[in-house]
Amino acid sequence: MAGASVPTPAHSEAVETALGKLDLEAKARLLAGQDMWSLPALPEIGLRSLVMSDGPIGVRGVHWTAEDPSIALPSPTALAATWDPDLARRAGTLLAQEARRKGVHVLLAPTVNLHRSPLGGRHFECYSEDPCLTGEIGSGYVNGVQSGGVATTVKHFVANDAETDRFTVDNVIDPRPLRELYLAPFETIVEKARPWGFMAAYNKVNGVTMTEHQHLQNEVLRGEWGFDGIIVSDWMAARSTVGAILGGLDIAMPGPRTVYGDALAAAVRKGDVEESTVDEAVRNVLRLAARVGLLDGVDPAVTDPPAPVDGRALAREVARRAFVLVRNEVRDRRPTLPIDPARVRTLALIGAAARDARVLGGGSATVFPEHVVSPLAGLTAALPEGALTYAVGADPSDELAPAAQGFELRAVCRDAEGNVLGTGSLPGGQVQWIGDDLPAGVTHEALHSVEVTGTFTPRESGEHTFGTRGIGAFTLRVDGRLLWDGTQAMSGAADPFEAFFGAPAERGRAHLTEGVPVEVSLLHPVHRTPGAPLTAVMFSLTHLGPRRDGDELIAEAVETARNAEVAVVVVATTDRVESEGFDRRDLSLPGRQDDLVRAVAAANPNTVVVVNSGSPVELPWRGDVAAVLLSWFPGQEGGAALADVLLGHTEPGGRLPTTWPTALAAAPVAEVQPTDGQLPYVEGLFIGYRAYDKAAVTPAYPFGHGFGYTSWEYESLEVTRARAKVRIRNTGGRAGRETVQIYLAPVADTVERPVRWLAGFASVEAAAGASVEADIPLRGRTFEIWDEAASRWTFVPGQYEVRACHSLTDVRLTATLEV
Numbered sequence: 029m030a031g032a033s034v035p036t037p038a039h040s041e042a043v044e045t046a047l048g049k050l051d052l053e054a055k056a057r058l059l060a061g062q063d064m065w066s067l068p069a070l071p072e073i074g075l076r077s078l079v080m081s082d083g084p085i086g087v088r089g090v091h092w093t094a095e096d097p098s099i100a101l102p103s104p105t106a107l108a109a110t111w112d113p114d115l116a117r118r119a120g121t122l123l124a125q126e127a128r129r130k131g132v133h134v135l136l137a138p139t140v141n142l143h144r145s146p147l148g149g150r151h152f153e154c155y156s157e158d159p160c161l162t163g164e165i166g167s168g169y170v171n172g173v174q175s176g177g178v179a180t181t182v183k184h185f186v187a188n189d190a191e192t193d194r195f196t197v198d199n200v201i202d203p204r205p206l207r208e209l210y211l212a213p214f215e216t217i218v219e220k221a222r223p224w225g226f227m228a229a230y231n232k233v234n235g236v237t238m239t240e241h242q243h244l245q246n247e248v249l250r251g252e253w254g255f256d257g258i259i260v261s262d263w264m265a266a267r268s269t270v271g272a273i274l275g276g277l278d279i280a281m282p283g284p285r286t287v288y289g290d291a292l293a294a295a296v297r298k299g300d301v302e303e304s305t306v307d308e309a310v311r312n313v314l315r316l317a318a319r320v321g322l323l324d325g326v327d328p329a330v331t332d333p334p335a336p337v338d339g340r341a342l343a344r345e346v347a348r349r350a351f352v353l354v355r356n357e358v359r360d361r362r363p364t365l366p367i368d369p370a371r372v373r374t375l376a377l378i379g380a381a382a383r384d385a386r387v388l389g390g391g392s393a394t395v396f397p398e399h400v401v402s403p404l405a406g407l408t409a410a411l412p413e414g415a416l417t418y419a420v421g422a423d424p425s426d427e428l429a430p431a432a433q434g435f436e437l438r439a440v441c442r443d444a445e446g447n448v449l450g451t452g453s454l455p456g457g458q459v460q461w462i463g464d465d466l467p468a469g470v471t472h473e474a475l476h477s478v479e480v481t482g483t484f485t486p487r488e489s490g491e492h493t494f495g496t497r498g499i500g501a502f503t504l505r506v507d508g509r510l511l512w513d514g515t516q517a518m519s520g521a522a523d524p525f526e527a528f529f530g531a532p533a534e535r536g537r538a539h540l541t542e543g544v545p546v547e548v549s550l551l552h553p554v555h556r557t558p559g560a561p562l563t564a565v566m567f568s569l570t571h572l573g574p575r576r577d578g579d580e581l582i583a584e585a586v587e588t589a590r591n592a593e594v595a596v597v598v599v600a601t602t603d604r605v606e607s608e609g610f611d612r613r614d615l616s617l618p619g620r621q622d623d624l625v626r627a628v629a630a631a632n633p634n635t636v637v638v639v640n641s642g643s644p645v646e647l648p649w650r651g652d653v654a655a656v657l658l659s660w661f662p663g664q665e666g667g668a669a670l671a672d673v674l675l676g677h678t679e680p681g682g683r684l685p686t687t688w689p690t691a692l693a694a695a696p697v698a699e700v701q702p703t704d705g706q707l708p709y710v711e712g713l714f715i716g717y718r719a720y721d722k723a724a725v726t727p728a729y730p731f732g733h734g735f736g737y738t739s740w741e742y743e744s745l746e747v748t749r750a751r752a753k754v755r756i757r758n759t760g761g762r763a764g765r766e767t768v769q770i771y772l773a774p775v776a777d778t779v780e781r782p783v784r785w786l787a788g789f790a791s792v793e794a795a796a797g798a799s800v801e802a803d804i805p806l807r808g809r810t811f812e813i814w815d816e817a818a819s820r821w822t823f824v825p826g827q828y829e830v831r832a833c834h835s836l837t838d839v840r841l842t843a844t845l846e847v
């Protein structure tokens with residue numbers, strides 16, 4: 029697979045020929061975005077425009093709108109929880125198909141930063157705390173996308189492990205942890221999948237901003253690792269013309285105002301930059317264009333894309349393979365899950381997220397799926413009629429959120445005279461028009477005001493709260509009544525996307541009746557920030573339903589649970605908790621969800637809790653409920669997959685890709701707040717389970733943990749320096765899949781190292797009673813450390829205990845290996 033990406037002699041020749049025809053201006057122009065998502069075409073050399081799009085759970089395309097829907101796969105944490113690089117490869121193949129459908133050539137994914145602190149806001153968008161698991165899943169993903177002829181940009185290179193002050197933070201990291209942890213997944217992916225692109229992060233590493241990091245980009249990535257793709261800046265991360273081009277950055281995004289283009293040509297003419305340096309970057313871009321089929325005269329790297337993939341089926345498969353069953357109490361020799369529909373005739377489903385499913389994380393990873401299967405819809409479809417009762421129980425969101433449920437909205441664009449220029453559809457009341465991504469007939473020059481208008485049909489009677497998010501003047505009317513007319517000033521926040529990711533402001537309330545539609549209008553004279561690098565219109569209408577008394581809601585849910593044989597409570601985070609542009613403040617479930625679980629569990633001993641979050645949350649009641657299933661952000665088919673797993677059609681296949689802490693206070697590494705601009709990674713090599721081991725802290729659930737619906741006996745382990753062969757037998761009553769995990773523990777270590785680490789893994793299937801062998805390659809690097817004095821990898825000989833495990837702490841067989 030990786031071989032497909034090696035540039036052919038024909039590619040190299042075509043690249044040189046094209047380069048030879050370009051003058052300095054054209055070269056400099058090619059390295060700068062022409063708009064939010066694309067590079068300019070250069071017809072004089074037969075080069076078409078290269079289009080990029082986020083990533084990673086779907087391909088949004090160049091429009092921020094529900095009119096251009098995308099398949100939404102489960103969150104990256106979920107994909108990692110499958111511990112199956114081949115499934116990640118299949119997900120990648122689907123994404124390539126989606127990209128091709130949308131005319132996208134470069135997918136801005138995967139995100140392979142590490143789970144250093146559970147507070148990391150984009151934790152859901154990264155894979156794991158472990159570099160080996162991250163590297164393997166990332167390699168599968170990249171191989172899959174690129175097998176479809178679409179490029180990836182592995183991001184964010186490197187150490188964008190948290191969001192606080194992400195544009196400026198200087199992450200101070202010693203060479204060993206930098207190599208052995210943070211760079212390691214990027215290195216593995218370069219080796220195993222030969223990605224055609226990387227994205228340079230916003231942050232600094234050891235004093236140098238990443239888009240200018242000559243050492244890491246030119247010396248390490250290109251020099252040592254032999255990477256031959258493009259490096260694109262994260263959006264607005266390129267700050268200096270000379271610094272970036274000398275530091276190895278090929279493409280500055282987005283455009284049209286960037287540090288490249290004219291500024292780059294001028295720097296060459298001034299003698300600050302050699303033209304040959306620009307040529308190198310242009311070569312990289314032309315090579316990428318040749319690979320994805322945008323350069324005339326050469327075949328793309330992939331001429332025969334893989335067979336079509338059924339996106340909905342794959343989204344459902346990944347979701348159920350990702351669910352992690354962390355607790356499954358056995359009573360009277362019968363496990364709580366799966367629920368036997370023949371024995372259980374009544375099921376109470378509880379929780380706001382059971383009805384309004386939270387299927388994906390926020391920020392640039394957002395896509396707009398055509399439909400979403402909520403747990404309520406999934407279970408209702410799977411259970412006999414009348415078996416299910418539903419109660420909200422507690423609403424995790426006590427904040428205004430984008431106006432979605434019950435709203436039918438459009439945006440009306442007018443010029444200065446009030447003439448309508450055009451209209452656009454609106455997902456969730458959010459206007460997000462960047463660059464030329466405007467409704468048909470509308471230009472930024474002519475656009476004077478935008479009115480978000482339409483109807484709202486309340487689901488409940490009572491006092492509804494309305495608000496806005498964004499900067500500038502707003503006039504808000506609901507049901508003919510003026511609720512607000514005023515101006516929101518800039519908060520001074522450093523993040524240019526703050527207007528979109530930031531907190532919504534309450535503007536007024538209205539008493540409304542269930543089922544009775546009312547007119548809604550939010551008028552916004554377009555606000556322009558002089559000198560802003562992007563021309564954009566970004567604001568939202570927000571809404572919050574009537575607040576019912578919390579005790580009353582819980583009492584109602586308890587009553588529902590008491591009358592059913594099984595209670596399933598879905599608890600969730602909100603997009604004010606897990607998103608891009610900010611970190612989390614705590615790990616608790618928002619609202620009164622903990623109280624709800626406790627109350628339901630007290631009323632019904634068969635309480636199953638489904639945790640709908642992209643990353644760890646505290647589960648203080650976890651010992652008091654019968655089962656706990658982590659569903660992550662499960663993608664558009666999440667509710668259907670949940671029914672599959674709860675009712676036992678398939679087993680939950682996931683294992684924890686990250687340690688689940690008992691509480692934030694017990695997490696050994698949590699700090700994400702820089703001091704004087706710096707965030708020192710003081711814990712060095714010890715993050716994730718490595719840190720828990722060092723601090724002798726027992727987490728709520730260890731790395732690698734998760735139950736299926738059958739049992740396994742580990743029969744034999746054979747090990748060499750290159751591989752481990754583990755024979756296991758399915759000793760349960762049904763077919764299943766096991767993820768066999770190999771950890772190394774040095775015996776009497778001579779160097780400072782973690783006491784154990786993941787060295788390899790494989791997932792295998794077997795029928796009831798059958799045995800199967802897991803053949804697990806061990807990478808050479810697993811026996812090496814980075815020698816800081818000599819600046820090179822060094823092999824550490826000695827005795828290692830090799831452990832074949834069900835999880836980090838569930839050791840089934842051991843062998844000693846002398847290397």
Ligand code: BGC
Binds near residue numbers: 082
């Ligand atoms: C994010 C990137 C994303 C880019 C384009 C940035 O803010 O950090 O991950 O690819 O925006 O949406």
